[in-house]
Amino acid sequence: MNRIDQNLFEIILKNFKEAVIFADAQERIQIFNLIAENYFQIREKHVLGKRLERAIPYKNIKKHFDFVYEKRESNHDVELAIHVLHGSPEGEGTRILHCSFYPIFDKKEASFLGCLATFADVTEKGLLLREISKSRDLSTIGMLARWMAHEIRNPLSSLNINIELLREELGGEIQLSQKEEIHSLINFISYETLRLENNLKEFLDFNRLPPLKFEWVQLNEVLDSVVRLLRPDAQIKNARVETHFQKKLPMLKIDVSQFNLAISNLLINSIQAVSEKGEIYLFTRGSKKNIFIIIQDNGIGISKEHLPKIFDFMFSTKPMGSGLGLSIAKKIVSDHHGEIDVKSEVNRGSTFKIRIPLSPKGN
Numbered sequence: 001m002n003r004i005d006q007n008l009f010e011i012i013l014k015n016f017k018e019a020v021i022f023a024d025a026q027e028r029i030q031i032f033n034l035i036a037e038n039y040f041q042i043r044e045k046h047v048l049g050k051r052l053e054r055a056i057p058y059k060n061i062k063k064h065f066d067f068v069y070e071k072r073e074s075n076h077d078v079e080l081a082i083h084v085l086h087g088s089p090e091g092e093g094t095r096i097l098h099c100s101f102y103p104i105f106d107k108k109e110a111s112f113l114g115c116l117a118t119f120a121d122v123t124e125k126g127l128l129l130r131e132i133s134k135s136r137d138l139s140t141i142g143m144l145a146r147w148m149a150h151e152i153r154n155p156l157s158s159l160n161i162n163i164e165l166l167r168e169e170l171g172g173e174i175q176l177s178q179k180e181e182i183h184s185l186i187n188f189i190s191y192e193t194l195r196l197e198n199n200l201k202e203f204l205d206f207n208r209l210p211p212l213k214f215e216w217v218q219l220n221e222v223l224d225s226v227v228r229l230l231r232p233d234a235q236i237k238n239a240r241v242e243t244h245f246q247k248k249l250p251m252l253k254i255d256v257s258q259f260n261l262a263i264s265n266l267l268i269n270s271i272q273a274v275s276e277k278g279e280i281y282l283f284t285r286g287s288k289k290n291i292f293i294i295i296q297d298n299g300i301g302i303s304k305e306h307l308p309k310i311f312d313f314m315f316s317t318k319p320m321g322s323g324l325g326l327s328i329a330k331k332i333v334s335d336h337h338g339e340i341d342v343k344s345e346v347n348r349g350s351t352f353k354i355r356i357p358l359s360p361k362g363n
């Protein structure tokens with residue numbers, strides 16, 4: 001590199017808004033810019049010439065460097081969560097870094113020179129997006145809950161009144177003329193009970209979810225964005241989320257925001273179901289008539305007894321679960337004329353398979 005190049009190169013690195021690390025073919029650090037010093041709380045002079053693991057004590061980041069050293073292929077736009085220690089300008093806590101890793105080759109000799117990595121802190125952006133999706137979730141739940149309270153409170157109070165009346169009637173001596181009265185009260189109670197049941201059914205239909213807004217999309221891109229949003233949750237649990245998408249899937253007409261909600265409900269369940277060494281796979285496959293989305297985890301699995309109930313409204317085995325995730329997902333998938341199927345084995349894991357027909361008539 002001549003002197004002008006060198007100068008220019010240093011200025012660019014210094015002013016670059018992202019952390020930049022370059023480690024040579026022997027995995028020794030040769031470039032560690034100012035932002036990298038900030039993110040990783042290590043001074044450049046302490047790491048130059050040292051091996052990578054000395055500078056970056058984060059296994060999840062090291063893994064991506066290893067990938068480049070092994071495969072000599074780049075890996076773009078990965079989102080990784082790291083726990084930043086006390087002393088960083090942003091304070092202690094989990095930060096989300098948007099990272100890219102590139103193999104660098106000598107142009108003339110085509111020999112491998114090392115790995116260049118860039119890191120941008122997207123914690124705020126990530127949190128904002130997550131807040132938005134959470135609030136969308138919450139507003140759906142809140143809206144449904146308000147509606148349920150309203151629709152169910154009325155029949156419940158009239159049921160109560162009628163049961164009280166019945167109790168009074170039965171308390172005294174029953175004469176023949178009162179029998180008719182008791183009959184009509186019982187009829188009324190069973191009518192109101194039926195009404196409650198119907199209300200619940202209607203509730204299950206989520207007739208009050210916002211109307212669907214369909215658009216043509218590349219499904220893999222939509223799924224990628226959902227995975228990106230949830231990857232930090234998986235990392236906090238040390239779980240791996242891998243996507244294996246079929247290339248060149250046909251375009252699909254969906255309501256993106258509702259579809260996101262359905263897929264994230266399934267992925268969140270998988271993340272909650274796995275423990276250490278958790279592995280979650282998201283596949284897409286296309287056939288002539290359908291597109292399949294498969295979400296597979298090696299988590300706790302679902303017992304035979306629970307399996308038929310998991311899509312039921314408000315069925316949950318979790319202490320803090322509301323039991324809405326899967327029923328909402330099922331409703332959204334059926335609004336797209338598709339269906340969800342599940343296979344699960346306790347302590348082995350679960351596989352959810354969504355089928356969406358390419359043309360709504362083709363199901």
Ligand SMILES: Nc1ncnc2c1ncn2[C@@H]1O[C@H](COP(=O)(O)OP(=O)(O)OP(=O)(O)O)[C@@H](O)[C@H]1O
Nearest residue numbers: 269270273301310316317318321322323324325326
């Ligand atoms: N991937 C999975 N692994 C193991 N169990 C699962 C999985 N997905 C769903 N379940 C089971 O199905 C139940 C219902 O799931 P659902 O998403 O509807 O509700 P939840 O996760 O309990 O609560 P919410 O999603 O409303 O926070 C869960 O409580 C759990 O028992």
Ligand SMILES: [Mg+2]
Nearest residue numbers: 265269325326
């Ligand atoms: Mg759930």
